[in-house]
Amino acid sequence: MTEGAASDLDSVPAVTLKLAVHGAVDMRALGTRLASLLRRGDLVVLAGSLGAGKTTLVQGIGAGLGVRGPVTSPTFVIARVHPSLRAGPDLVHADAYRLGSRLEVDDLDLDADLDHSVTVVEWGEGLVEDLAQGHLRITIDRPQAAGDTDDQVRTVTLAAYGRRWAEAAGQLRSVLSSPAR
Ligand SMILES: Nc1ncnc2c1ncn2[C@@H]1O[C@H](COP(=O)(O)OP(=O)(O)OP(=O)(O)O)[C@@H](O)[C@H]1O
Numbered sequence: 001m002t003e004g005a006a007s008d009l010d011s012v013p014a015v016t017l018k019l020a021v022h023g024a025v026d027m028r029a030l031g032t033r034l035a036s037l038l039r040r041g042d043l044v045v046l047a048g049s050l051g052a053g054k055t056t057l058v059q060g061i062g063a064g065l066g067v068r069g070p071v072t073s074p075t076f077v078i079a080r081v082h083p084s085l086r087a088g089p090d091l092v093h094a095d096a097y098r099l100g101s102r103l104e105v106d107d108l109d110l111d112a113d114l115d116h117s118v119t120v121v122e123w124g125e126g127l128v129e130d131l132a133q134g135h136l137r138i139t140i141d142r143p144q145a146a147g148d149t150d151d152q153v154r155t156v157t158l159a160a161y162g163r164r165w166a167e168a169a170g171q172l173r174s175v176l177s178s179p180a181r
Pocket residue numbers: 021022023024027048049050051052053054055056057073122148149150151152153154
């Protein structure tokens with residue numbers, strides 16, 4: 001794991017972390033660890049090519065939050081609300097792959113749920129960041145030669161923006177540097 005410099009400016013990440021994730025099971029475990037920090041109003045933007053592992057990470061986030069599943073790749077539904085099975089936040093899982101513009105994002109009304117949910121948007125980079133005061137951007141890189149098995153290495157780069165994450169920087173580092181499972 002490597003780290004970047006701290007800053008409280010919204011345009012510069014308060015924290016950047018890079019880690020290697022070996023397999024889908026560990027990707028879900030990473031999501032579950034992240035979920036322990038997530039709270040109402042948080043926005044997570046997921047980037048990475050087709051099949052990189054974005055939905056797999058969201059499955060772990062859903063498990064960690066204790067929301068009603070299953071978390072799947074939405075085919076026709078662009079945003080799905082997974083209600084909390086405890087007193088915690090709901091999970092709003094959106095996939096902006098088919099959305100071309102900010103206007104289409106506005107049509108989803110994500111901001112209606114944002115304050116009382118954790119909102120995670122696949123393919124949301126450059127489209128949804130201004131919905132919240134800060135956000136976590138997680139980029140998953142998949143090696144070009146990777147085939148179709150569940151046990152491949154992915155590089156996960158996390159950048160945390162805004163005061164919310166500047167204040168939680170230490171927690172973020174310690175949660176992500178703990179053992180994978
Ligand atoms: N280290 C890993 N992390 C995550 N997924 C992995 C890993 N290694 C292999 N996989 C496999 O890669 C696939 C990732 O699929 P997933 O649907 O999560 O990707 P995605 O980024 O959401 O794709 P899309 O862009 O189509 O939404 C799964 O089949 C998963 O088992």
